[in-house]
Amino acid sequence: MIPSILKINIQRSNKKRVNLWLPIFLLWPFLLILALVLFPILLIVQIGRSLLGQKSKAALILPYLYDLLSAFQGLHIEVSGKENVRIVFI
Amino acid sequence: MSTEKTKILNMLSEGKINVEQAEKLLSAIEKNIDVVETSDHSGSPKFLCIQVEPKSKGDAEQVNIRIPFQLVRAGMKIGSLMPINIREKVDSKLEENGVHFKLSEIDPKNIEEFIQAMNDFKINVDTESERVDIYCE
Numbered sequence: 001m002i003p004s005i006l007k008i009n010i011q012r013s014n015k016k017r018v019n020l021w022l023p024i025f026l027l028w029p030f031l032l033i034l035a036l037v038l039f040p041i042l043l044i045v046q047i048g049r050s051l052l053g054q055k056s057k058a059a060l061i062l063p064y065l066y067d068l069l070s071a072f073q074g075l076h077i078e079v080s081g082k083e084n085v086r087i088v089f090i
Numbered sequence: 091m092s093t094e095k096t097k098i099l100n101m102l103s104e105g106k107i108n109v110e111q112a113e114k115l116l117s118a119i120e121k122n123i124d125v126v127e128t129s130d131h132s133g134s135p136k137f138l139c140i141q142v143e144p145k146s147k148g149d150a151e152q153v154n155i156r157i158p159f160q161l162v163r164a165g166m167k168i169g170s171l172m173p174i175n176i177r178e179k180v181d182s183k184l185e186e187n188g189v190h191f192k193l194s195e196i197d198p199k200n201i202e203e204f205i206q207a208m209n210d211f212k213i214n215v216d217t218e219s220e221r222v223d224i225y226c227e
Contacts, residue, residue, distance in 0.1 A: 068164040068167075070164070071160035071163070073158070073160075074136075074137065074160075076156035077154075077156075079152070081150065082151075
């Protein structure tokens with residue numbers, strides 16, 4: 001499943017802590033529209049290339065991209081120094 | 091029956107604990123066994139962790155990164171879609187920069203085996219200024 005929230009915490013010394021919960025799920029409909037637009041194009045490329053006798057994996061791009069986006073769930077990056085920054089995909 | 095379960099039942103028969111407490115303890119043991127069994131079966135690690143800890147408390151930054159292995163798998167799949175001529179260009183650029191690593195020779199089918207082998211992978215670099223730990227969990 002594609003991550004639904006991107007959590008960003010920024011803490012600067014002696015300054016107010018910034019907590020951001022970015023709702024990535026709002027981008028889901030746009031991604032779906034993009035996928036629906038790209039799917040027929042990729043399918044035509046796949047069919048065209050296979051008719052020409054060439055190997056093509058064009059139709060796999062969308063599921064693989066979905067896998068890649070889903071894989072961001074659980075990614076955790078934390079840097080602590082003068083300022084503390086934490087980025088988590090939920 | 092495991093020794094833990096026998097101990098709990100003995101404590102119950104001796105009246106040291108009541109039925110409710112015994113039930114809780116037994117279910118806790120069963121849950122623990124389940125966790126051990128599933129971790130044995132799953133085999134492959136889920137995250138690659140990179141930790142950098144400075145030894146001096148100055149401006150040095152402490153870094154803690156947890157990368158899901160799923161990201162590696164997905165990256166390999168996407169990489170396999172790259173046309174061969176582009177992969178060869180990447181290989182030659184890597185070679186030029188002293189990285190003797192051929193991207194075109196990596197088979198995504200072998201990635202699972204590679205990740206499983208990472209189970210016991212651990213790197214500790216201890217220098218005067220910082221400590222770097224790379225491990226899987």
